[in-house]
Amino acid sequence: xxxxxxxxxxxxxxxxxxxxxxxxxxxxxxxxxxxxxxxxxxxxxxxxxxxxxxxxxxxxxxxxxxxxxxxxxxxxxxxxxxxxxxxxxxxxxxxxxxxxxxxxxxxxxxxxxxxx
Amino acid sequence: xxxxxxxxxxxxxxxxxxxxxxxxxxxxxxxxxxxxxxxxxxxxxxxxxxxxxxxxxxxxxxxxxxxxxxxxxxxxxxxxxxxxxxxxxxxxxxxxxxxxxxxxxxxxxxxxxxxxxxxxxxxxxxxxxxxxxxxxxxxxxxxxxxxxxxxxxxxxxxxxxxxxxxxxxxxxxxxxxxxxxxxxxxx
Numbered sequence: 001x002x003x004x005x006x007x008x009x010x011x012x013x014x015x016x017x018x019x020x021x022x023x024x025x026x027x028x029x030x031x032x033x034x035x036x037x038x039x040x041x042x043x044x045x046x047x048x049x050x051x052x053x054x055x056x057x058x059x060x061x062x063x064x065x066x067x068x069x070x071x072x073x074x075x076x077x078x079x080x081x082x083x084x085x086x087x088x089x090x091x092x093x094x095x096x097x098x099x100x101x102x103x104x105x106x107x108x109x110x111x112x113x114x115x116x
Numbered sequence: 117x118x119x120x121x122x123x124x125x126x127x128x129x130x131x132x133x134x135x136x137x138x139x140x141x142x143x144x145x146x147x148x149x150x151x152x153x154x155x156x157x158x159x160x161x162x163x164x165x166x167x168x169x170x171x172x173x174x175x176x177x178x179x180x181x182x183x184x185x186x187x188x189x190x191x192x193x194x195x196x197x198x199x200x201x202x203x204x205x206x207x208x209x210x211x212x213x214x215x216x217x218x219x220x221x222x223x224x225x226x227x228x229x230x231x232x233x234x235x236x237x238x239x240x241x242x243x244x245x246x247x248x249x250x251x252x253x254x255x256x257x258x259x260x261x262x263x264x265x266x267x268x269x270x271x272x273x274x275x276x277x278x279x280x281x282x283x284x285x286x287x288x289x290x291x292x293x294x295x296x297x298x299x300x301x302x303x
Contacts, residue, residue: 002142004284004288007284007287008289009233010233010234010237011256011257013139014234014237015257015259018258019146019150021142021145021146021148022149022163025145025166025167027165029141029166029170029171030137030138032167032171033129033140033174034134034136034172036177037137037174040132040177041132092203099117103231
């Protein structure tokens, strides 16, 4: 019967082998370490500029962007409250619509009269 | 001369120190491999597991929080989990898994006897349930304390004691009747 003493002897023998690391395995571990170190220490690639950043750059930066915003605001303001020396755009549109020649020069009133 | 702790070596490694990698491999590589070999019983699988466990150590190094856990405890845990993954995928028993004895040691006859004893022990270990085998290897071959094993295996100290006690009884039973064959009558 194998007793505890025999088992302890077997464990002791196994312990003598626990510090063994095959050279090939050691080399594989170190190669991994070198690879990971290279990845960790490599500089981070510059982040790609977003759409807003690209648009801002295309318009000439913050100064270009502010100029564009000012021009837009001025356009809206002139549209809503034009200066006196400029024609009213709303009046121009309606005036053009009233002057549309519907039936080649025939008077609109005459047509209504003929129909009775 | 005071040796730097494993924690300190990990920090040095993360800062690009190549010597730290060599020192950590020399300190932790053999134990990682030994545990994997005893638990898996297969040399090729044990090598793959040990390499993968060390790879995870390299990768965690830049994020390692000093003092949070012992590096060796963390590594044992990773190693056992990797062993479990392999065991889930396949079950294989390789009784020829024990490393060859180094030259310059005992006589040829003694070496053969040692080798047959190691084969017998490994064979008996492979008959144990997975958790019992892990606990016995960590307790009786790696000589870790029960609380440390409990931390690694994420179980209570009482559970560790139970696993190791049952494991030893099972090993004794498995090896019974082989005293003469293993040369214990002559010792």
